[in-house]
Amino acid sequence: MDALMLDGNAAAGLLQEVFAVEMTTALETCGRCGASEPLGAVRVFRGAGTVLRCPHCENLLAAIVEGRGRVWIALPGVRALAIETEGGDEG
């Protein structure tokens, strides 16, 4: 098999296709442990779809499945998602 990206970076292309903004710098807050991380830093697991888990408590943050002309995005474990609106980086 190929070496796959295993961070939120791996889901970034699909997310940007859907949301039309860069999503790896979006800050998610885990609904279970409360930790905040940029989406680029969360764990990603790929099977039939893409699963995002909290790097601190393994909580299921999101699941993304593509098919039949739709993208299904479930966000069962995300308390909040903060998305930059004007190209601001930290630093």
Place this chain on the structure above:
Amino acid sequence: MAGAALPGRLSWRLADVLGIEPETANAKTLVLDVPEWPGHRAGQHVDIRLTAEDGYQAERSYSIASAPNGTALELTVERLDDGEVSPYLTDELRAGDQLELRGPVGGYFVWEPRQAEPVLLVAGGSGVVPLMAMIRARAAAGSDADMRLLFSSRSWDAVIYRDELDRLAGERLTVAHTLTRSQPAGWKGYARRVDSAMLQEVGPPAGHKPTAYICGPTPFVEAVAGALVALGYEEQRIKTERFGPTGG
């Protein structure tokens, strides 16, 4: 998805393969021309999609190796024997072919030439690719940032970009190699896995508020990130990109 004309929205586009250049026995650089490429930032990647004749699709992410100012887009791909995508890219693809890609993607694992703080780059194998984009971007921008690369490879022959790194290295851009499996005769560099002592010798002191970028296989990234935290690096200044074999 149809490419609506929203700024920021990504869509799949066709790239022309201009050439394919060997880097090591297992890694090749694809030189691509992407019509209306919007430009990229050092550290970003693209998604590549292959479609078989029966409609089966496979998608992988590959880091961009070239500096943002280049006219061509370069991706360096490591061949994995049982891969679905990489053997096609390294063995079958030819100049003149076309490739479907989406990008540039990412903003978290990115270095900008305006960043003035010291930077530690830690690469495991082909994890050097996005870090090379940062090194090239630094050179292209004439940045004076203190940048240090610690690069772990299995052997001297497996070191990707070896000659270019040699050429670029200098007082403000240092390159340290560690060779974990075999070393050439008379090797004076490191010959073990990256560890805390090595990071302390190579990296900027934690007190200088460095930013660290770590890219490589998951266990490598975890070990390095953990060691840097223990050395006092601020967690939010440690950026990671991990890859590894997975079927999900």
